[in-house]
Amino acid sequence: MPGTGENSSRQPSDSPDYPGSSQVESSVSPDYPVKTVAVVGLGKIGLPLAAQYASKGMRVIGCDVLAEVVESINAGLAHIHEEAGLEEAVAAAVAAGTLSATTDTTGAAKQAGVVVVIVPLIVAPDRSMDYRNIDAATRAVGRGLRRGTLVVCETTLPVGTTRQRLGPMLEKESGLKAGADFHLAFSPERLYAGRIFEDLRRYPKIVGGIDEASTKAAVDFYRSVLDAEVWAVENTETAEFAKLAETTYRDVNIALANQLALYAASREVNVNEAFKAANSQPYSHIHRPSLGVGGHCIPVYPHFLLRDATNGELSLVRDGRDTNDRMAEVGLQQLDRLLGGLQSRRVLVLGASYREDVKELAFSTVFPVVKLLHHAGAQVLVLDPLFRREELQALEAEVVDDVDTATSQPVDAIVVQAWHRDFRHLDWRRFKGLKAVLDGRGSVDPAAIRQAGAAYIAIGISETRAAAPK
Incomplete structure (x- = not known):
C-alpha cells in the first residue's frame, strides 16, 4: 500500500502526473x-x-x-x-x-x-x-x-x-x-x-x-x-482496474495460504509455526488459512476480471477463486471424518457474518457451511449476537439467541465461522457433549479447546494433530 500523509493532497512521488x-x-x-x-x-x-x-x-x-x-x-x-x-x-x-x-x-x-x-x-x-x-x-x-x-x-x-x-x-x-x-x-x-x-x-x-x-x-x-x-x-479504465487488482491480489494470497496449509497438513507440518517463522521475513505476509472469503468485495470482484478473460488469461485468479470457494467443504470433511459422520449430529455455528464484529451476511461462508451440514444430515444451530432472529431466517437453521441457550442442550461440534469479540471469553467447558471444534478462522486457542476435552480442527491442522492431547 502506498504511503499516506495526513492532510496531504500532494501527488505521490512514484505516481505519474495525471494527464494535464x-x-x-x-x-x-x-x-x-x-x-x-x-x-x-x-x-x-x-x-x-x-x-x-x-x-x-x-x-x-x-x-x-x-x-x-x-x-x-x-x-x-x-x-x-x-x-x-x-x-x-x-x-x-x-x-x-x-x-x-x-x-x-x-x-x-x-x-x-x-x-x-x-x-x-x-x-x-x-x-x-x-x-x-x-x-x-x-x-x-x-x-x-x-x-x-x-x-x-x-x-x-x-x-x-x-x-x-x-x-x-x-x-x-x-x-x-x-x-x-x-x-x-x-x-x-x-x-x-x-x-x-x-x-x-x-x-x-x-x-x-x-x-x-x-x-x-x-x-x-x-x-x-x-x-x-x-x-x-x-483514465477511468485504469482506476477501475486498480480496485479490481487490489481485491484480486488479496483473494489470490488468501488462496495461497489455504493451499500451503493443506500441503502442510498432509505432511504433518505445524502450519502455524511455519507461517509465523516465514512472516518474520519482512517481505512475507502469509495469511491465516480459513474456511473461505466473504463480503461484497474479495469473493466477488475477481469475477469482474474473469468474465472476459480469454485463452487461459488469469488462470491463477481462477484457481485461487476455486480454492477459496471449496475451503468450507474441506473443513467440514475434516469434521465429518473426526466424528465418524455428521448424520444426526448437533452442530453449533458461531458467527454468521462474513467477518468478525461486522453485521454483514454478503457472501458469508456461513451459507455453504450450513448447506453442507444440512446435506450431511446434521442438526444445525446458529448463534450470532449481531443479528436479530428474523435476520437469520435465510439460513434455514435453528437460531439460538445467546450462549446460555446454546449450552442448555448438548452439542457434538462447534464451527467457528466468525470470531466476534463476544465469543472471545467463552468457557468451552460449558458445552455439554462437545467432541470437536472446527476453527474456521484460525483464531481460537487450541489449548482451551483441548482442556474442554474436545478435538481442535482447523485448515492446515492434520487429523493426527487435531486429535492429539494438549
Whole structure:
C-alpha cells in the first residue's frame, strides 16, 4: 500500500502526473457552485461519504430510493448504527444545515456541481451482475445533469463500464456530451465497514477521468473533502482496474495460504509455526488459512476480471477463486471424518457474518457451511449476537439467541465461522457433549479447546494433530 500523509493532497512521488495535471484548464465551466454535492445512494458507504463531505463545508444532498432512509436522515438520525462516529456526524451535519436527503435524485442533480454515485452493482450468488439499480440511478442523474457538473462513480465496476455504459446513459438523458459539457470520472471506494472515517484518512484516493479535464476536476474535488493523498491515474479504465487488482491480489494470497496449509497438513507440518517463522521475513505476509472469503468485495470482484478473460488469461485468479470457494467443504470433511459422520449430529455455528464484529451476511461462508451440514444430515444451530432472529431466517437453521441457550442442550461440534469479540471469553467447558471444534478462522486457542476435552480442527491442522492431547 502506498504511503499516506495526513492532510496531504500532494501527488505521490512514484505516481505519474495525471494527464494535464494542474496546468489543464477545463473548457467546461460549471453553471453553479461546486460546493453543492449530491451523493446518490445512502447505504453503508454513501452515508458516511455524505457526512464526510458535509464536515468539509460542502452542502450535501443525499439521495436514496427508500423514503424511510430519507426521513430518518432529515430528522438527524443515521439508519446505520454500526459505523463508528457516523451517528454523531449525521446529527451534526443536519443540525448545521449542511446535509439533507431526498428521494428526488434528478432534482438533486440539478442543484449540484458534483454528483457522487455509490449505488451498488448487485452480484447474484451465481456471480451474474444486475445493473438495474446503478443504471436507474445514472439515468436519474442524467435527467438533472447541467453543463459543468462533475459526475464521479465510486461503485466498483468491471473495466470500461464508466466510459462505455454510464457515460452514454448520462449523455442520452441530458442531451450533453461527456468531456465537452460535463466531467466524468471514476474513483473506487476503498473502505472497510466499521472504520470508514479512519480509512478515508488512511488510504490514497484513486481518481481517473475520461479525459484530462475530468481527472483534474475530480482531483480538485477530492482534495477539498478528504485528508488523504489524491492519487490520479491515466483514465477511468485504469482506476477501475486498480480496485479490481487490489481485491484480486488479496483473494489470490488468501488462496495461497489455504493451499500451503493443506500441503502442510498432509505432511504433518505445524502450519502455524511455519507461517509465523516465514512472516518474520519482512517481505512475507502469509495469511491465516480459513474456511473461505466473504463480503461484497474479495469473493466477488475477481469475477469482474474473469468474465472476459480469454485463452487461459488469469488462470491463477481462477484457481485461487476455486480454492477459496471449496475451503468450507474441506473443513467440514475434516469434521465429518473426526466424528465418524455428521448424520444426526448437533452442530453449533458461531458467527454468521462474513467477518468478525461486522453485521454483514454478503457472501458469508456461513451459507455453504450450513448447506453442507444440512446435506450431511446434521442438526444445525446458529448463534450470532449481531443479528436479530428474523435476520437469520435465510439460513434455514435453528437460531439460538445467546450462549446460555446454546449450552442448555448438548452439542457434538462447534464451527467457528466468525470470531466476534463476544465469543472471545467463552468457557468451552460449558458445552455439554462437545467432541470437536472446527476453527474456521484460525483464531481460537487450541489449548482451551483441548482442556474442554474436545478435538481442535482447523485448515492446515492434520487429523493426527487435531486429535492429539494438549
